[in-house]
Amino acid sequence: xxxxxxxxxxxxxxxxxxxxxxxxxAVRDTSALEALTGNPVNGEMVFWASGCASCHMAPGxxxxxxxxxxxxxxxxxxxxxxxxxxxxxxxxxxxxxxSIAAFAHxxxxxxxxxxxxxxxxxxxxxxxxxxxxxxxxxxxxxxxxPASATPNIPHDLTFPFSLRSTLGVxxxxxxQPDYVMTxxxxxxxxxxxxxxxxxxxxxxxxxxxxxxxxxxxxxxLSGAVIDAGKVKVPNITPAKLVWTQEEIFTYLTTGxxxxxxxxxxxxAHVVDNLAHLPKSDIMAIVAYLRAAHPIP
Ligand code: HEC
Ligand code: HEC
Numbered sequence: 001x002x003x004x005x006x007x008x009x010x011x012x013x014x015x016x017x018x019x020x021x022x023x024x025x026a027v028r029d030t031s032a033l034e035a036l037t038g039n040p041v042n043g044e045m046v047f048w049a050s051g052c053a054s055c056h057m058a059p060g061x062x063x064x065x066x067x068x069x070x071x072x073x074x075x076x077x078x079x080x081x082x083x084x085x086x087x088x089x090x091x092x093x094x095x096x097x098x099s100i101a102a103f104a105h106x107x108x109x110x111x112x113x114x115x116x117x118x119x120x121x122x123x124x125x126x127x128x129x130x131x132x133x134x135x136x137x138x139x140x141x142x143x144x145x146p147a148s149a150t151p152n153i154p155h156d157l158t159f160p161f162s163l164r165s166t167l168g169v170x171x172x173x174x175x176q177p178d179y180v181m182t183x184x185x186x187x188x189x190x191x192x193x194x195x196x197x198x199x200x201x202x203x204x205x206x207x208x209x210x211x212x213x214x215x216x217x218x219x220x221l222s223g224a225v226i227d228a229g230k231v232k233v234p235n236i237t238p239a240k241l242v243w244t245q246e247e248i249f250t251y252l253t254t255g256x257x258x259x260x261x262x263x264x265x266x267x268a269h270v271v272d273n274l275a276h277l278p279k280s281d282i283m284a285i286v287a288y289l290r291a292a293h294p295i296p
Pocket of ligand 1: 047050051052053054055056075082084085086087095107112117118119120121122123
């Protein structure tokens with residue numbers, strides 16, 4: 001019996017070491033990014049398309065203040081409340097002075113500046129599909145924005161989610177999902193898919209999640225409940241979203257619905273972001289929505 005226990009203890013220890021090892025934060029090789037030169041004009045487009053301000057501006061900021069990325073927005077979830085950090089150009093409190101490598105790790109690998117796992121409250125499983133040039137352009141644009149010395153608010157999470165090391169298991173569980181819309185797509189859908197799935201992360205709010213908070217790819221855009229169960233997000237697949245092309249376009253750029261209602265909650269700021277994009281990009285998102293798999 002003691003021998004069996006000893007064997008079990010050894011096996012348990014080996015399994016724990018294995019899980020710990022395979023779930024250590026891993027980062028990509030960024031040498032290709034370092035060779036690129038950033039274009040801040042395109043970077044601004046990537047910024048609005050990706051909705052960075054929605055989470056990282058001071059809560060409720062409007063107009064030019066949306067470009068002061070002081071952080072502080074509370075993001076309630078069933079695991080506790082996350083607070084978006086300061087990503088302004090401040091060298092102490094923000095990310096001023098971060099290398100392109102550190103920036104890419106935070107945006108695409110889910111690894112923080114000090115090498116720990118990052119919480120998926122930051123939508124890195126969408127941004128991982130961001131094109132290298134767009135990533136570099138975005139960083140160049142962020143470097144031109146004002147500094148804010150606002151300190152970060154620590155997240156308020158329940159145990160064991162308060163331990164960043166547990167996120168390695170989450171990453172294994174969620175995997176690194178590829179595009180949901182597949183096949184041989186015409187250019188307008190390729191662009192629409194890039195905008196919707198990689199940058200604007202529509203699925204982060206409109207797709208239901210499993211028990212561990214990973215997006216259910218098979219139920220893509222079919223509606224979800226966010227903000228720790230308080231907010232219902234509508235199904236926007238063609239099974240439910242029956243508006244015409246023009247109606248969807250008007251909604252995404254102005255927030256007005258065909259029922260004379262107005263986009264509310266988190267969607268209101270998504271509309272503010274999309275209003276900065278060229279008409280052709282909004283048309284591409286509309287085309288993407290209309291081509292999405294209908295889910296009742
Ligand atoms: C849905 C809300 C949300 C959106 C949208 C979002 N972020 Fe974040 N971001 C967060 C949260 C929450 C964290 C903190 C994650 C953590 O502590 O692990 C974070 C962390 C970061 C960090 C790491 C900061 C640090 O001090 O470690 C960077 C850099 C960052 N975000 C940049 C961006 C950029 C650039 C965009 C747009 C492309 C963006 N974020 C969009 C919520 C968001
Ligand atoms: C941060 C969360 C969030 C993100 C990201 C988001 N949405 Fe929404 N969306 C919502 C919420 C919440 C509503 C409901 C708004 C309301 O009640 O007025 C909504 C409503 C909508 C509607 C109206 C549907 C209806 O039947 O009334 C459309 C269309 C839509 N979103 C499309 C999109 C697209 C396209 C994207 C990506 C470009 C996107 N959303 C990204 C949260 C989000």
